[in-house]
Amino acid sequence: MSLDEKADAFIAESKRIAKVIGAAEKIYIFTHIDADGISSGSIAFETARRLSIPAEIKFLKKLDDEATKLIREKRDGLVWMNDLGSGYVSRFQDMEMVIADHHQPEPVSPISGSSGQASLAESSIHHLNAHLFGIEGSTEICSSTTSYFISRAVSKNNVDLSPIALVGAVGDLQDSRHGRLTGMNRIVLEDAVNSGLVTVVRDGRFYGKETRGLTKLLEYSVDPPIPGISSEPGAAERLLQSLRINYRNGGREMTWYEIGIEERRKVMSFIVERLIAEKVPAEDINSVIGETYIINGNEGAAAGMPRDVKEFATLLNACGRYEHYETGMGICLGDREHSVSDALKLLEGHRRNVASTIRLVKGEGLSPMRKIQYFHVRDRAPDSIVGTIAGILMKSSETDSSRVIVGFAYSEGKVKVSARGNPDLVAAGLNLSDAMRRAAESVGGIGGGHSIAAGATIESGSEEAFLNALDEAVAGQLSNGHAG
Numbered sequence: 431m432s433l434d435e436k437a438d439a440f441i442a443e444s445k446r447i448a449k450v451i452g453a454a455e456k457i458y459i460f461t462h463i464d465a466d467g468i469s470s471g472s473i474a475f476e477t478a479r480r481l482s483i484p485a486e487i488k489f490l491k492k493l494d495d496e497a498t499k500l501i502r503e504k505r506d507g508l509v510w511m512n513d514l515g516s517g518y519v520s521r522f523q524d525m526e527m528v529i530a531d532h533h534q535p536e537p538v539s540p541i542s543g544s545s546g547q548a549s550l551a552e553s554s555i556h557h558l559n560a561h562l563f564g565i566e567g568s569t570e571i572c573s574s575t576t577s578y579f580i581s582r583a584v585s586k587n588n589v590d591l592s593p594i595a596l597v598g599a600v601g602d603l604q605d606s607r608h609g610r611l612t613g614m615n616r617i618v619l620e621d622a623v624n625s626g627l628v629t630v631v632r633d634g635r636f637y638g639k640e641t642r643g644l645t646k647l648l649e650y651s652v653d654p655p656i657p658g659i660s661s662e663p664g665a666a667e668r669l670l671q672s673l674r675i676n677y678r679n680g681g682r683e684m685t686w687y688e689i690g691i692e693e694r695r696k697v698m699s700f701i702v703e704r705l706i707a708e709k710v711p712a713e714d715i716n717s718v719i720g721e722t723y724i725i726n727g728n729e730g731a732a733a734g735m736p737r738d739v740k741e742f743a744t745l746l747n748a749c750g751r752y753e754h755y756e757t758g759m760g761i762c763l764g765d766r767e768h769s770v771s772d773a774l775k776l777l778e779g780h781r782r783n784v785a786s787t788i789r790l791v792k793g794e795g796l797s798p799m800r801k802i803q804y805f806h807v808r809d810r811a812p813d814s815i816v817g818t819i820a821g822i823l824m825k826s827s828e829t830d831s832s833r834v835i836v837g838f839a840y841s842e843g844k845v846k847v848s849a850r851g852n853p854d855l856v857a858a859g860l861n862l863s864d865a866m867r868r869a870a871e872s873v874g875g876i877g878g879g880h881s882i883a884a885g886a887t888i889e890s891g892s893e894e895a896f897l898n899a900l901d902e903a904v905a906g907q908l909s910n911g912h913a914g
């Protein structure tokens with residue numbers, strides 16, 4: 431099947447599912463807590479509201495036994511799951527529900543049929559997941575864009591939700607490999623651009639262009655790092671002075687958008703030259719300078735409403751990490767001014783947490799095994815930032831990039847695990863979703879995610895057994911990896 435044919439099949443299925451949504455008398459929305467989950471949930475909620483169907487929304491950190499039980503109790507309406515569910519379809523086989531997700535679907539049991547599609551069609555689960563259509567779910571479509579396809583099929587008027595869908599895609603870093611959104615996400619981007627809601631601008635793809643002073647923006651740019659500037663206190667000041675850029679307004683540092691366009695161009699050419707000189711791979715350069723997405727009409731800069739889709743996603747992620755889910759939904763749909771100022775405070779606290787946890791982990795060092803290396807923050811950092819820390823360390827030039835990074839933190843009486851690989855490891859056969867699921871299940875926990883990034887929750891005290899199982903699974907994948 432060509433890409434267009436796959437897209438057509440996916441869109442046809444989203445139209446079929448839209449009819450199921452439209453016929454519901456009540457909708458129970460369950461969604462994940464990150465930017466993609468909050469965007470998806472907001473899209474689902476608003477879709478139901480516009481249909482005048484009563485809807486409830488609940489945010490879930492993970493699909494554990496308790497969450498499963500809660501979902502299974504919802505029999506007097508239609509359950510619509512977002513950004514989770516695909517990995518555990520068999521738990522809900524006897525219910526009618528919609529699952530809009532992009533995580534790797536649960537392997538289909540051999541008894542239920544030879545092909546995943548066929549057996550799912552027989553159940554009453556309306557499962558919209560790109561993987562089932564041969565579309566890459568970790569880069570070309572996320573949950574918010576999946577739910578958007580359903581929403582758009584419910585009513586053409588819902589095209590105005592496309593910017594929120596893009597926030598989820600960028601929040602899940604789906605634009606980072608190529609420096610632009612691709613695949614099914616591109617269709618959503620076209621909707622947003624064609625309706626005049628979003629403008630595509632080639633610019634630096636840093637975090638904090640609206641919320642950080644310029645020197646902090648450059649110093650903290652870690653994805654990937656700017657050689658000689660990132661994590662080097664004082665280096666950004668020296669650079670700006672040598673480029674003769676005035677970045678102060680009174681006593682306050684200006685943000686990226688507050689300095690002029692010429693000044694921005696000077697900084698970008700300096701960075702590109704530096705990256706080329708350091709022989710940074712082209713795809714990493716794309717993640718520093720590439721497409722950025724600006725939401726038109728969010729000019730309420732006074733109200734702090736993010737215009738940049740990446741900033742928007744950063745705010746939603748901060749809301750999710752610190753359990754202020756309604757604030758996140760408020761930014762997407764409702765009481766924006768109040769929600770944005772609340773979210774900005776959360777983000778400031780989050781940045782302090784990340785910086786201090788990076789210092790902590792670097793100070794203690796990573797413990798290497800055969801094909802993985804790990805750290806354990808115990809209760810010294812919130813469990814919600816361990817994935818971020820593992821991701822930042824994976825990108826750091828000081829880290830051994832031939833081993834997967836695994837981070838542990840205590841979480842509500844259990845242990846939360848986050849693992850991060852890189853594109854080279856995935857090309858060599860790494861599938862963290864599968865390895866984390868198997869290692870977690872071997873110690874009675876749950877796990878899954880994407881090939882490059884996955885999570886798990888295990889019992890406290892089972893870390894060592896888990897690490898051994900994970901190391902073996904990853905080593906097995908890398909030794910069986912496809913040649914080339």
Ligand SMILES: [Mn+2]
Pocket residue numbers: 466467513532572573602
């Ligand atoms: Mn997601």
